[in-house]
Amino acid sequence: MPRPMPRPRMAALVGGGVLAAAALVACVLVPGALAGWLAAVTAVCALPAGALVLSLMMRLIPGVWGEELRLSTEAMTLLTPWAALAFVPVVAGLGAIYPWMRDAKLSALQQLTLTPLCFAAVSAVRFAALWALGRRMRARRRTRATAAAGLVALPLLAGLAAFEWLLSLDPGFASSAFGLQFLERELTIAFAALLLLRLSLGRPPARPSVLGGLMLTLLLLWAYFEFLPFFINWSSDEPDGAAWYLARARGGWGVLLWIWAALSGVPLLALLFAKARNSVAALRWIAGTVIVGKLCELAWVTLPGFGIPAIAVDVAATGGLALVCAALLPSLLYRRIERRMPKEANR
């Protein structure tokens, strides 16, 4: 039987919904503010997308992490339709966000791929793949083949989404690591959220150090994927690459850069110590810090050049949508637990 949602979570759901709706209204009223919604909704899409990749990996690389997190990841993949719904305003308002909808100079390949139709198709195919693969995994139907196929298809789709959603904000900038950065960001956001969900509900995990070790791995990947493209651009010093980084190093964006670097870098250093990897309380703090860092990073990638309204919308929409997700996820997890419980236990 589905449990009724406790009052604080119901309040978070309604409050978050109202906040997100207000942000959406602001997007309609203020031109250019919709980019803030894009940043917020990219973070929300990271939850089901990252959780699905993790659940596929759990199937092929079994171990303690799978035993601890499988149901939580499956619960998170149930957010896919809501994430897709939240993405609709972006597709509807492409003209308010992307320079290629106006008069930007495009290469031949960009003229083919940066069109509303292509953008909508990539987004739709990706959400459909997320839903279909997630459904098969939840139903435990041919999970091995699904996981193998999914782990080939999803990084490609994530790369395409990274190209259409974020890289195309500056058609002059090209980076072959952008898709990997996008994928790593999604995985880290999803894993940190999973940790928070797992550590907040039910019995504490038997071996938290395994989960702490995984978080450390993701943060090491982050350091590598963020530093190396910067270093390559810095070395070659080509105008387009330099312009992308310079726009993000000036003024407030330069300060934000140090903030998100610290919000991921300090947890990375803390996780080098076994005590931090083993402590549930420390892991909860680290997961929270990493999520805030990733949200700042996403704003730093997406919003330079859009002005204050976009930043305000990003903050409001992220806050609202995060509240909605925080309210929904425990209910989705209980639903998964009840679904997987043996029939006799239900009586």
Add this chain to the structure above:
Amino acid sequence: MSERPLYALLGEFGSGKEVLAAAKAMRRAGCGPLDAFTPFPVDGLAEALGFSDCTVQTAAFVGGVVGAAAGFAMQMATNLDFPLWIGGRPLIAVPAFMLICFELLVLGAVLGAIGAMFVANRLPRLNHPMFEAPEFGLGSDRRFFLAVLAGPGFDRARAGRALAKLKPRAIIEVPEVG
């Protein structure tokens, strides 16, 4: 056996689980210090033996920091000593220095860890009292040994009784190297 003083009392067990339980029981009985010899790493055994030495980790950390600092200092000194102006970049070009710093960080950490491991294990060492026990060779194949080391306050009779309670396959006296 011989007149030589005892180095350790060795209990022989058939599985990792047994030796783990034995280590816990011996610690509870207050016999120690303990050591164990197994053909493969047994999860939780180090904790059960009360092993809390972190010399290797500390040495790796210190080696890493020294390596990274030395890498940075080396590049700084080279560039200041022989200035090459490239593409208008500063002589002390921090992003470019990071790669060498990282490489030397890894090198320093690895050398620190390996060096500390050698010192802590007193290597290279050609002989060890445990080699006196003829069955000890099985420890690298299919047997699990728990050793009660004869230190100050070691009571042979008490340790022997506590070990016998755990029903090992054999109890072996290991003398000091003569």
